[in-house]
Amino acid sequence: MRDRYREYFENSGTSIDLVGPSLHLRYLRLDDAPRILELLRDPEVPRFFLWEPPGDLKEARRYVSGFQHEVYRQWAYHFAVVGRASEKLLGVANLYHIDPMAREAEIGLWLGRAYWGHGLQREVNRLLLEFGFRTLDLRRIVFQVAVENARAQAAFRKLGATESGRVQLFSRRQNRMVEHLVYGLKATEWLAAS
Numbered sequence: 001m002r003d004r005y006r007e008y009f010e011n012s013g014t015s016i017d018l019v020g021p022s023l024h025l026r027y028l029r030l031d032d033a034p035r036i037l038e039l040l041r042d043p044e045v046p047r048f049f050l051w052e053p054p055g056d057l058k059e060a061r062r063y064v065s066g067f068q069h070e071v072y073r074q075w076a077y078h079f080a081v082v083g084r085a086s087e088k089l090l091g092v093a094n095l096y097h098i099d100p101m102a103r104e105a106e107i108g109l110w111l112g113r114a115y116w117g118h119g120l121q122r123e124v125n126r127l128l129l130e131f132g133f134r135t136l137d138l139r140r141i142v143f144q145v146a147v148e149n150a151r152a153q154a155a156f157r158k159l160g161a162t163e164s165g166r167v168q169l170f171s172r173r174q175n176r177m178v179e180h181l182v183y184g185l186k187a188t189e190w191l192a193a194s
Contacts, residue, residue: 003030008072016077018127023120025079025093025127028067032080033060035089039112046110048146050171050178070096077131081111081124090115093124095132095141103139105132121155129159130194133187143183144169153181160193161185 006029009015018025037060040046040053054060067078076096080089091111098105107128111120132138143161145152161183168177 006030006068016079016131018079018131019084020123020127022085023081023083023090023123025081025124027071028064028078028080028092030061030064030068032089033057033064036060036063036092039089039091042113044113046173048149048152049110049173050169052173067092067094081109081120090120091124093128095128095136098136098138103137104142105136105138106142106144107132116151121152122158125155125159129185129190133190138187140184140186142185144180145183147179147181153183156183156185159185160189 006027009027015027016025033054034057037054037057040060046053054063067076070076071078076094076098078096079093081091081093082089091109094108095105096108107125109121109124109128111124129141132141142164143152143156144167145156147166162185163181164184165182167180167182169180170176171178
């Protein structure tokens with residue numbers, strides 16, 4: 001299957017690669033779909049997702065293609081989280097819901113369970129925050145996390161994010177509203193601390 005978005009990003013010179021000590025973030029490609037499907041088959045990984053994860057390869061390709069389209073339209077930045085040594089896809093990271101007028105965006109992230117507890121979430125978040133604040137000149141980045149997701153809440157607090165409210169989000173998976181905590185981090189706070 002032809003990956004027209006990959007061709008566009010590579011040929012136009014608009015491809016972005018954010019590099020950290022043990023991983024890098026690159027644009028998602030259609031050939032990532034099988035690995036995404038593999039990682040999401042573990043029921044613990046999508047446990048807090050509001051949407052139904054892809055169930056087969058066709059759905060996984062649609063998932064990637066939808067993200068690629070949002071990047072192409074400059075509505076969001078969706079990245080494959082890739083190990084530097086192995087070049088193996090570890091998860092997906094998003095800087096999305098970008099509001100250019102308010103200069104705000106939201107971070108989303110999931111990793112395969114084998115990669116939990118190794119500091120990778122912190123590294124990914126740091127790369128996204130640096131990109132958002134220094135490159136995109138955002139003023140504020142938020143994280144919305146299910147009230148039951150204590151691991152993610154702790155990770156955001158370690159970054160210096162503070163709870164700024166609560167919101168009810170509709171879960172298509174559960175067909176109900178799910179309460180989320182909203183954490184925020186301002187550029188002035190992040191840049192002063194780094």
